[in-house]
Amino acid sequence: MRIYFEDRKLVGFCRSGLEKFFIQQGWDWQAFLKNGRDAQDFLNTGDAMAIQLVNAVKKSRNME
Numbered sequence: 001m002r003i004y005f006e007d008r009k010l011v012g013f014c015r016s017g018l019e020k021f022f023i024q025q026g027w028d029w030q031a032f033l034k035n036g037r038d039a040q041d042f043l044n045t046g047d048a049m050a051i052q053l054v055n056a057v058k059k060s061r062n063m064e
Contacts, residue, residue, distance in 0.1 A: 002036035003057055010056040013049070021050070 008018050022029045025045060027037065039057065042050040057063075 001039040001054075001057070001061070001063065003039050003042055003053065004036040005033050007053065007057045007060075010060055011049075011053050013053065021047070 008015070019029055022032060027041070039054045042054050
């Protein structure tokens with residue numbers, strides 16, 4: 001499953017906060033904006049907010 005920029009709205013994340021998170025992880029922000037990113041990458045960070053985002057996306061796509 002992929003997480004896309006627009007998915008952030010499901011949990012109320014702002015663009016700047018998500019971009020800072022990407023920088024902290026060393027991830028390519030522009031690639032994410034274009035192609036999304038694998039949900040497992042978010043889970044692998046162990047970050048509570050990243051896990052919250054993945055769970056919200058799963059729920060919205062009826063993948064629970």
